[in-house]
Amino acid sequence: MSTPATQVVPPLKDELDIVIPTIRNLDFLEMWRPFFQPYHLIIVQDGDPTKVIKVPEGFDYELYNRNDINRILGPKASCISFKDSACRCFGFMMSKKKYIYTIDDDCFVAKDPSGKDINALAQHIHNLLSPSTPLFFNTLYDPFREGADFVRGYPFSMREGVPTAVSHGLWLNIPDYDAPTQLVKPRERNTRYVDAVLTIPKGTLFPMCGMNLGFDRELIGPAMYFGLMGDGQPIGRYDDMWAGWCTKVICDHLGLGVKTGLPYIWHSKASNPFVNLKKEYKGIYWQEDIIPFFQSVSLPKDCTTVQKCYIELSKLVKEKLGPIDPYFQKLSEAMVTWIEAWDEINSPTKLEALSLDGKKDASASNKK
Amino acid sequence: MSTPATQVVPPLKDELDIVIPTIRNLDFLEMWRPFFQPYHLIIVQDGDPTKVIKVPEGFDYELYNRNDINRILGPKASCISFKDSACRCFGFMMSKKKYIYTIDDDCFVAKDPSGKDINALAQHIHNLLSPSTPLFFNTLYDPFREGADFVRGYPFSMREGVPTAVSHGLWLNIPDYDAPTQLVKPRERNTRYVDAVLTIPKGTLFPMCGMNLGFDRELIGPAMYFGLMGDGQPIGRYDDMWAGWCTKVICDHLGLGVKTGLPYIWHSKASNPFVNLKKEYKGIYWQEDIIPFFQSVSLPKDCTTVQKCYIELSKLVKEKLGPIDPYFQKLSEAMVTWIEAWDEINSPTKLEALSLDGKKDASASNKK
Numbered sequence: 001m002s003t004p005a006t007q008v009v010p011p012l013k014d015e016l017d018i019v020i021p022t023i024r025n026l027d028f029l030e031m032w033r034p035f036f037q038p039y040h041l042i043i044v045q046d047g048d049p050t051k052v053i054k055v056p057e058g059f060d061y062e063l064y065n066r067n068d069i070n071r072i073l074g075p076k077a078s079c080i081s082f083k084d085s086a087c088r089c090f091g092f093m094m095s096k097k098k099y100i101y102t103i104d105d106d107c108f109v110a111k112d113p114s115g116k117d118i119n120a121l122a123q124h125i126h127n128l129l130s131p132s133t134p135l136f137f138n139t140l141y142d143p144f145r146e147g148a149d150f151v152r153g154y155p156f157s158m159r160e161g162v163p164t165a166v167s168h169g170l171w172l173n174i175p176d177y178d179a180p181t182q183l184v185k186p187r188e189r190n191t192r193y194v195d196a197v198l199t200i201p202k203g204t205l206f207p208m209c210g211m212n213l214g215f216d217r218e219l220i221g222p223a224m225y226f227g228l229m230g231d232g233q234p235i236g237r238y239d240d241m242w243a244g245w246c247t248k249v250i251c252d253h254l255g256l257g258v259k260t261g262l263p264y265i266w267h268s269k270a271s272n273p274f275v276n277l278k279k280e281y282k283g284i285y286w287q288e289d290i291i292p293f294f295q296s297v298s299l300p301k302d303c304t305t306v307q308k309c310y311i312e313l314s315k316l317v318k319e320k321l322g323p324i325d326p327y328f329q330k331l332s333e334a335m336v337t338w339i340e341a342w343d344e345i346n347s348p349t350k351l352e353a354l355s356l357d358g359k360k361d362a363s364a365s366n367k368k
Numbered sequence: 369m370s371t372p373a374t375q376v377v378p379p380l381k382d383e384l385d386i387v388i389p390t391i392r393n394l395d396f397l398e399m400w401r402p403f404f405q406p407y408h409l410i411i412v413q414d415g416d417p418t419k420v421i422k423v424p425e426g427f428d429y430e431l432y433n434r435n436d437i438n439r440i441l442g443p444k445a446s447c448i449s450f451k452d453s454a455c456r457c458f459g460f461m462m463s464k465k466k467y468i469y470t471i472d473d474d475c476f477v478a479k480d481p482s483g484k485d486i487n488a489l490a491q492h493i494h495n496l497l498s499p500s501t502p503l504f505f506n507t508l509y510d511p512f513r514e515g516a517d518f519v520r521g522y523p524f525s526m527r528e529g530v531p532t533a534v535s536h537g538l539w540l541n542i543p544d545y546d547a548p549t550q551l552v553k554p555r556e557r558n559t560r561y562v563d564a565v566l567t568i569p570k571g572t573l574f575p576m577c578g579m580n581l582g583f584d585r586e587l588i589g590p591a592m593y594f595g596l597m598g599d600g601q602p603i604g605r606y607d608d609m610w611a612g613w614c615t616k617v618i619c620d621h622l623g624l625g626v627k628t629g630l631p632y633i634w635h636s637k638a639s640n641p642f643v644n645l646k647k648e649y650k651g652i653y654w655q656e657d658i659i660p661f662f663q664s665v666s667l668p669k670d671c672t673t674v675q676k677c678y679i680e681l682s683k684l685v686k687e688k689l690g691p692i693d694p695y696f697q698k699l700s701e702a703m704v705t706w707i708e709a710w711d712e713i714n715s716p717t718k719l720e721a722l723s724l725d726g727k728k729d730a731s732a733s734n735k736k
Contacts, residue, residue, distance in 0.1 A: 113481070136659065137574035139536065139628050140543060140558065147560060149553065152546040153575030153609040155659045156652060168507065175508060178520040185517065190508065192515055196562040201572035206505035207521030241521040260507050284524060291504065291523045 010038040011125045016099040018121070019091035023047045025054040028105050033058070035109070035119045039101075042091040044069075047083055064090060072345070079337040084230025086239030088210065089338075092217065092224050093345050099128060100221070101214045103265065110172045110266040113193050123263035124167045124214030127197055131161025132257020134202040142197040142259070165220040165256035166247060169212035170194075171267040176209045178237075178284065179277035182270060197261040202252045205294055208244025212265045215247075219256055222306040223247045225338045228331050229279075235327065236279030241287070242331075245294045250309040253299040286324060293320050307339050314339075378406040379493045384467040386489070387459035391415045393422040396473050401426070403477070403487045407469075410459040412437075415451055432458060440713070447705040452598025454607030456578065461710050466586050467496060471633065472579045478540045478634040481561050491631035492535045492582030495565055499529025500625020502570040510565040510627070533588040533624035534615060537580035538562075539635040544577045546605075546652065547645035550638060565629040570620045573662055576612025580633045583615075587624055590674040591615045593706045596699050597647075603695065604647030609655070610699075613662045618677040621667040654692060661688050675707050682707075 018036055020026065021044045029036060033056070041061035045053050049065035069090055070077045080090045085104065092100055101121055110118045130144035135158050143150045143159070150159050175190040200206050215224060223246050226239035251258050297316060303309040314335035321328035344350055386404055388394065389412045397404060401424070409429035413421050417433035437458055438445045448458045453472065460468055469489055478486045498512035503526050511518045511527070518527050543558040568574050583592060591614050594607035619626050665684060671677040682703035689696035712718055 137568050137572050137628075139538060139574060139577070141562060145560075147556065147558070149543070149545060149549055149556065151575050152544045152549075152577070152605065153612070153655070154546075155655050156548075157656050158659075170507060175517070176520045177517060178522075180524075181517055181520075188515065188517065190515070192513075192563055194509060194562060194564040195560055196564055200505050201569050203571045204505050204569035206507060207519050209507070209520070237520065244521070260505075287521070287523050288525050291526075 011122065011129075012099055013038050015097050016040075016101060016121075016125070017042050017091070017095040017097045019044065019088055019095070019100055019102040020105060021046055021085040021088035021091070021102075022053060022105045023051075024105065026056065026105060027054075028108060029056050029059060031109050034117075035121050039121070040097070042095055044087050044091045046085065046087050062094075064094065073341050076337050076341040076344070079225075079228070079334040079341060081226065081229045081233070081239065082231040084233075084236055084239060085210065086226035086229040089224055089226040089243070092221055093342050095217060098216065098218050099125070099214065100217050100224075102210060103213075104211045104267075106268050107171070107211055108266040108268055110264040112264075113195075118263050118265075120169060120212060120263035120265050121214075123197075124169060127167035127259045127262070128164050128214055128216055130164065132164040132199040132259055133158065133161045134199050134252070134257050135162075137201060138198075141261070142199070145197065162255050162257045163216070163219060164259055165216050165251050166208075166258040167214040168206070168208055168258065168260040169214070169263045169265060170261065171209075171211060172264045174267040174270045176207075176211065176267070179273045179280050180284070182273035182276065186270075186273075193264065194261065197259050200248070200258045200260055205245060205248055205291065206258070206260065208240050208247065210240030210243070211267065212263070213240070219254075220247055220251060220306055222310055222339055222342050223250045225310070225335060228327075228334050233327070234325070235282045235286075237276060238280070238283040238287075241283070245290070246310065246313055249294055249297050249299070249313065250306055253303065253309055254306070282325075282327075286321075289324055290321065293317075307343065310335060310339050379490065379497075380467055381406050383465050384408075384469060384489075384493070385410050385459070385463040385465045387412065387456055387463065387468055387470040388473060389414055389453040389456035389459070389470075390421060390473045391419075392473065394424065394473060395422075396476060397424050397427060399477050402485075403489050407489070408465070410463055412455050412459045414453065414455050430462075432462065441709050444705050444709040444712070447593075447596070447702040447709060449594065449597045449601070449607065450599040452601075452604055452607060453578065454594035454597040457592055457594040457611070457706075460585065460589055460592050461713050463585060466584065467493070467582065468585050468589070468592075469582045470578060471581075472635075474636050475539070475579055475633040476636055478632040480632075481563075486631050486633075488537060488580060488631035488633050489582075491565075492537060495535035495627045495630070496532050496582055496584055498532065500532040500567040500627055501526065501529045502567050502620070502625050503530075505569060506566075509629070510567070513565065530623050530625045531584070531587060532627055533584050533619050534576075534626040535582040536574070536576055536626065536628040537582070537631045537633060538629065539577075539579060540632045542635040542638045544575075544579065544635070547641045547648050548652070550641035550644065554638075554641075561632065562629065565627050568616070568626045568628055573613060573616055573659065574626070574628065576608050576615065578608030578611070579635065580631070581608075588615055588619060588674055590678055590707055590710050591618045593678070593703060596695075596702050601695070602693070603650045603654075605644060606648070606651040606655075609651070613658070614678065614681055617662055617665050617667070617681065618674055621671065621677055622674070650693075650695075654689075657692055658689065661685075675711065678707050679704060 019042045043063040045065040049067045227242040229239045318332035387410045411431040413433040417435045595610040597607045686700035
């Protein structure tokens, strides 16, 4: 027998893509090889499209640079950020899979307290495949984990939970701090391994970080737009935050769950706080209005799909945030463009055309 | 020098009472001696008042049995449950301190993963003395812990937090399960030490367990009524749940915080699931209506004190839950009686009278 009966097929092997935005050679994948190699990678190359990004041998991947994005989306490419990791959402759009895991290229394999390497992807998959409990807080955290359950007083009618749309992982070593906190606490490292996964309750917003993030693309994909950041934009480092606010509001509306906690990755290097401050300062100011806006958003009942919710949200952004700065007018329009592009790329006819196109275009795809 | 300069005064030594409801000798205090001995205990003796409860030497305590409760409250004693640990709230009422810690007599000192004894009381005090963050979720949990902070994207205007009113601790070994879960999972033990404290977001209810609970009596005391349970009542084991629902709704209204997580205690023995099922079954049924009721409660703006909030809540309970069962009519009236008794006991003139009374009545007080 060529295949022993005990061989373990990696979970969701053909149903999950790993999306990586990058500007450099992907040597960091060597450390992830035992966990990532069975999966397909979508690499979104940011910055200079003539630069050649080296991917370690043996990985199955497709790679898109700015020229590819412009060619595939045409004028709609304007909704994809340039010179900012926000460009990763182009990979979400191009995926044909049900699940996405996205990770930054400065994130390495962390160890659990027993010293064992953490398979972050496996934990995300576990989170995504078990229900969430956004309607009532369970004090022993995720009731669907081994050795845990719903505690006394948890209403039985709510124990079925809701489908999990998002799994938000955390970071050991360099915590995900804003520039002011980086400046004030340059030496702070996150060494606390919190052995928990929990559902963020309905009606509660959270700061979603894109560094180590899994989601169900079929359930929530079109809401995972990382906005207009970087080149030509007045703001950076709010791409994942924007996606998180929109995603959470839409998950709450559609009855979907968002989990946070495990898994941890090892975040190797703090970004430059001075550069970050320049990118962030308008966001720091604007978010004081953006958060109350998202906290008060109420989507109409007839918004029954993520797309409908997102278009409705784009109108509210224009109306309520537009007066703050012309940027939000532009962002609102980009939100609409994003949905148009998503629907176009993911339409059955376009999918077929892209598939043919892909066969002609060797530069955009590399099979091991 | 009789007192070395390095002597550590236990935190809040003269500002915190430990309230223990019991029907047996308090041998469990031996294990807690290093942590509890500096504090004053209020022991609420449940059941037969002629029984003598032994308290280990060296503890400073006052003890109230049912005769004391009847004598002190007169007709208002009807609001204090009998033959149920719900009677503990009489101790909350009698305390003259700012903070309360309450613990069950089957709870022992747990060990942290390094094998060190956990000073549960010290952790509760730490939780209560640092702010809560109910308005936005912080993914690295309590930002006020050593080595943690607010993550990128957390609005700066919300970083001051709000005063913490409640610190809800957890349990290793026997988890706090309802009777059906006990029956289904008789061997399940909680072995997962989750090294986190977090704020339960505004608008989210949780199942508050009274086994290992700290709170700020000045901020939220009058809401910590444990309802009508046990002898003569159709329900048991919902005393802490009731207090938790009321407390959370009032904390949300008044801008106060509720934390859960650390500290753990070691819960030694599961209660009888068959007895529990008998106590719980109406609660299990009723809570399907009670939870939506509490989720939809909105208190008027002029409810600016806990007492006003609680009286308003009692009216809503009569109106909205009364139709479910006559029990809720009675409970609603008991809620009013509780507040009347609280205000009477805690009025300046009554406090003075009780103090004189206490000097005459040796049975109710025992100083080391």
